[in-house]
Amino acid sequence: MGMTSSQRLQETMQHREPDRVPYSLPANMHPARDMGLTIKEYFSRPEYVVEGQLRLRKKFGNDMLCCYPFAGLEIMAWGGEAVYFDQGPPNAGAPVIKRPEDILALEPPSVEENPALRGVLEATASLKAAVGDDIPIAGVIVSPFSLPIMQMGFEAYLDLIYERPELLERLLRINGEYCVAWAKAQIKAGASAIVYSDPASSPTILPREIVLRHGLPTARSIIARIGGGVMIHLASGRGKDLVDDIAETGAVGMSASAEEDLGQLKAACRGKLTLVGNLNALAMRRWTPQQAEAEVKRAIAQAGPGGGFVLSDNHGEIPFLVEDEVLMAMVEAVERWGRYPLDWVVVDGA
Amino acid sequence: MSNLETITRQLVEALLRLDSPGVGALLDGLRPLAGGGPSLDDVVVPALERIGRDWEEGRVSLSQVYMAGRICERAVERLLSPDRPVRGDRPKLGIAVLEDHHALGKRMVKSALRAAGYQLQDYGHGRRPQELVEMALRDQVDVLLISCLMLASALRVSEVVAGLQKAGSPIAVVVGGAPFRLEAQLWKEVGARAVGRNSAEAVAIVRSLAEREPWA
Ligand code: B12
Numbered sequence: 140m141g142m143t144s145s146q147r148l149q150e151t152m153q154h155r156e157p158d159r160v161p162y163s164l165p166a167n168m169h170p171a172r173d174m175g176l177t178i179k180e181y182f183s184r185p186e187y188v189v190e191g192q193l194r195l196r197k198k199f200g201n202d203m204l205c206c207y208p209f210a211g212l213e214i215m216a217w218g219g220e221a222v223y224f225d226q227g228p229p230n231a232g233a234p235v236i237k238r239p240e241d242i243l244a245l246e247p248p249s250v251e252e253n254p255a256l257r258g259v260l261e262a263t264a265s266l267k268a269a270v271g272d273d274i275p276i277a278g279v280i281v282s283p284f285s286l287p288i289m290q291m292g293f294e295a296y297l298d299l300i301y302e303r304p305e306l307l308e309r310l311l312r313i314n315g316e317y318c319v320a321w322a323k324a325q326i327k328a329g330a331s332a333i334v335y336s337d338p339a340s341s342p343t344i345l346p347r348e349i350v351l352r353h354g355l356p357t358a359r360s361i362i363a364r365i366g367g368g369v370m371i372h373l374a375s376g377r378g379k380d381l382v383d384d385i386a387e388t389g390a391v392g393m394s395a396s397a398e399e400d401l402g403q404l405k406a407a408c409r410g411k412l413t414l415v416g417n418l419n420a421l422a423m424r425r426w427t428p429q430q431a432e433a434e435v436k437r438a439i440a441q442a443g444p445g446g447g448f449v450l451s452d453n454h455g456e457i458p459f460l461v462e463d464e465v466l467m468a469m470v471e472a473v474e475r476w477g478r479y480p481l482d483w484v485v486v487d488g489a
Numbered sequence: 490m491s492n493l494e495t496i497t498r499q500l501v502e503a504l505l506r507l508d509s510p511g512v513g514a515l516l517d518g519l520r521p522l523a524g525g526g527p528s529l530d531d532v533v534v535p536a537l538e539r540i541g542r543d544w545e546e547g548r549v550s551l552s553q554v555y556m557a558g559r560i561c562e563r564a565v566e567r568l569l570s571p572d573r574p575v576r577g578d579r580p581k582l583g584i585a586v587l588e589d590h591h592a593l594g595k596r597m598v599k600s601a602l603r604a605a606g607y608q609l610q611d612y613g614h615g616r617r618p619q620e621l622v623e624m625a626l627r628d629q630v631d632v633l634l635i636s637c638l639m640l641a642s643a644l645r646v647s648e649v650v651a652g653l654q655k656a657g658s659p660i661a662v663v664v665g666g667a668p669f670r671l672e673a674q675l676w677k678e679v680g681a682r683a684v685g686r687n688s689a690e691a692v693a694i695v696r697s698l699a700e701r702e703p704w705a
Pocket residue numbers: 208209210211227228229230231232281285286288289293336337338339343344373374375376420421453454456458541544551554591593594595597598634635636637638639640641663664665666667668670671684685686687688689690691
């Protein structure tokens with residue numbers, strides 16, 4: 140018998156080679172189409188999401204499942220609303236923090252009593268009941284440092300970062316309370332690890348000094364308080380210059396951007412952080428099955444040797460409009476090229 | 490190194506330091522727009538373009554591009570007297586965010602164009618394709634700049650292009666935003682006239698369109 144998905148992921152996270160490269164193709168809206176539902180309907184009921192995740196497992200063999208629906212959910216938790224679309228993920232609607240001074244009176248929402256969040260917890264618990272310990276379920280939080288982009292709008296948030304550091308610190312503390320409670324609740328419901336979505340900490344978005352002053356110290360304290368395995372996701376932003384700093388936060392893994400050389404990133408992360416990535420989610424819509432295979436092969440050659448690698452897209456979400464055929468080609472390519480030992484890979488210098 | 494190149498480099502450095510007074514002092518030494526000797530336009534636009542390219546190549550971050558645009562926009566507006574139109578009425582520019590509720594891309598493009606002396610009609614965010622077509626036709630803009638963050642929204646630019654074509658309008662649609670940057674062919678697929686991969690590129694695009702179109 141081969142390994143279970145959980146064993147495979149455990150092994151790669153110990154920087155050892157499992158039976159094959161573990162992968163996750165987070166086509167998290169795709170089941171709506173198969174189930175004859177709109178994206179809005181699909182996310183409206185925990186049982187749909189559970190069924191959808193089981194379908195994804197069956198169809199694509201994902202080594203990791205996830206009940207988190209979309210980032211705009213967080214704004215619903217804070218009293219705002221989500222705006223739905225037919226062909227793609229919902230967006231957060233109008234900001235809930237209208238003026239910087241609103242931060243002075245801001246209180247974090249209670250996680251357990253929040254209807255939006257409760258649905259995710261329910262879905263996680265019933266998915267866990269269905270898959271047991273064999274397939275890990277990822278929980279997700281948008282970090283305290285990235286959440287304000289939705290809470291107040293990006294422009295206002297950048298102005299806050301540069302002009303109102305005291306309010307920024309206060310907001311990070313308030314968001315931190317919420318994020319820790321939200322992550323812990325997902326773990327309690329059955330999530331085995333937390334994806335900490337923090338693109339604001341990518342140098343693509345904010346300069347290294349600011350990330351080192353606010354973003355990563357926040358991550359470090361939140362990760363310590365969550366007390367489970369956490370992977371930092373930069374949502375397709377770059378991260379190479381921060382590898383050592385990210386490793387120091389206590390995170391066990393980080394995302395790999397499609398805009399960076401995966402081989403170089405891997406060299407920097409070896410033995411320290413498991414890399415997750417780096418297929419370009421936005422390009423997939425145009426890929427032929429042959430291109431999909433070539434991309435999978437490239438990523439495995441660059442980051443597979445030695446373990447410490449989970450093949451996935453660069454962003455943590457595959458666009459709704461990517462065809463199943465392309466996803467199937469990726470699955471077949473991992474079967475073909477991802478079996479360890481990766482004898483076909485010519486390691487530099489070997 | 491030419492005088493112009495030195496001033497541009499100093500301006501880039503001051504912008505990345507967020508040194509507004511330093512930027513103001515550098516720009517005070519220049520004349521507003523065309524004529525003899527280095528003008529505002531000769532250094533502000535190249536400085537923003539350089540910062541934009543540095544962002545694309547991973548050397549500076551988005552917030553620095555945003556702040557640089559903001560500082561330049563303010564500095565230039567302070568220097569140009571309000572009663573003296575900077576440029577002629579053409580090209581007439583409109584800008585909007587299609588479908589999405591995230592306006593930072595639009596804000597940054599506006600800063601870059603305003604720092605280069607252009608005025609824009611702002612059509613807001615979360616706009617439907619048909620709404621945009623109607624507004625652009627009503628105002629008879631020459632160029633409609635569209636910013637998108639989501640792939641699904643970016644794909645709907647084709648409906649704007651089709652709507653304008655159906656009305657027989659020559660309005661040039663120019664697009665930008667994350668999905669266009671991360672998927673290089675997308676702008677062609679949706680029928681846009683041009684794409685900008687950073688906000689400062691909008692200036693060069695509008696200029697090159699102006700050379701080819703009978704607006705002036
Ligand atoms: C930070 C970030 C987040 C943050 C905040 C996002 C936000 N603004 O609200 C968080 C974590 C909350 C997040 C969540 C989501 N995100 Co996000 N996120 C990003 C990231 C890293 C940066 C986005 C951003 O705001 N950039 C700032 C803007 C200003 O940058 P820009 O659009 O590139 O604009 C620059 C240029 O392109 C140019 N430009 C822009 N417009 C125009 C127009 C013209 C005419 C010209 C010339 C130039 C130009 O100028 C700007 C400066 O140079 C991108 C990936 C990336 N690498 O860019 C993904 C990205 C935007 N996210 C994406 C998605 C899908 C989402 C979610 C829907 C995920 C989900 N299922 O919930 C949510 C939606 C959130 C919401 N607000 O509702 C996708 C969108 C594409 C797609 N797949 O459809 C992206 C592209 C990731 C990817 N690689 O797929 N995200």
